[in-house]
Amino acid sequence: MLDEEKRPQAAEEETPEPQEAAASEKEKSNSAFEWLRCLVGVVLVLVLLFTFVAQTFTVQGPSMQNTLYGGDKLLVVKAELCDIEAGDVVVACQYNAQLSDPIVKRVVAVEGQTVDIDFDTGTVYVDGQPIEEDYVAERTYTSEGTQFPVTLEEGELFLMGDNRNHSTDSRSSMLGVVDERYVVGKAVFLLFPGKTASYLGEYAGTGSRDFSRIGWIK
Numbered sequence: 001m002l003d004e005e006k007r008p009q010a011a012e013e014e015t016p017e018p019q020e021a022a023a024s025e026k027e028k029s030n031s032a033f034e035w036l037r038c039l040v041g042v043v044l045v046l047v048l049l050f051t052f053v054a055q056t057f058t059v060q061g062p063s064m065q066n067t068l069y070g071g072d073k074l075l076v077v078k079a080e081l082c083d084i085e086a087g088d089v090v091v092a093c094q095y096n097a098q099l100s101d102p103i104v105k106r107v108v109a110v111e112g113q114t115v116d117i118d119f120d121t122g123t124v125y126v127d128g129q130p131i132e133e134d135y136v137a138e139r140t141y142t143s144e145g146t147q148f149p150v151t152l153e154e155g156e157l158f159l160m161g162d163n164r165n166h167s168t169d170s171r172s173s174m175l176g177v178v179d180e181r182y183v184v185g186k187a188v189f190l191l192f193p194g195k196t197a198s199y200l201g202e203y204a205g206t207g208s209r210d211f212s213r214i215g216w217i218k
Helices: 002-014 018-053
Strands: 054-058 073-078 089-092 103-109 114-118 123-126 156-160 183-192
Touching (some): 018 054, 054 183, 089 156, 103 123
Antiparallel strands (some): 054 073, 089 103, 103 156, 114 123
8 A cells, every 4th residue: 555655656756847847948948049049140240251351262273382272262351451461372353354364373572662583593583682482382484474673563563373383473474563453352261172183293292182281371
């Protein structure tokens, strides 16, 4: 008899109170609402970021090897939000009728500076001083038609690819100096690596994506 009396009591103790069940449901509802609010906030921040601050750009071709490879996806801060200086990697587009596709190149010199290149030694001079170029694949031996020295007028940039002898840039009469108004922005971060293989033999990589390359662009 004692056992039978205890059983209903035990069952009653295990049944949750209506207030507790309601509180639990409210907690779940609040948690889902907070999660949804966070998600909406993240989406809103990303929309604002890529509308007013930055955009993405995919590198085409080998002209920036070995700094950047074809297929690399870059985060580009819009030009109006940053000062463009010598040494920066920039994206430019719509600069002339012959080369209208967007390009990614490195700024070698800015307005008021004079660029000269000794194509025998591969040395680039800015304002009469040889510049340090640790980022280039090899020295600058290829002349593309621009007459040197070149002094940049107000608002002009001299751009070159890091893969100097496999790049169409400001050395070419097809491009020449670039008006900074055609600069879309400054490439600051490598978001996703392209495959490092190229068709340039000695500059070819492993043919795979090297995720260790993700990071700030120098």
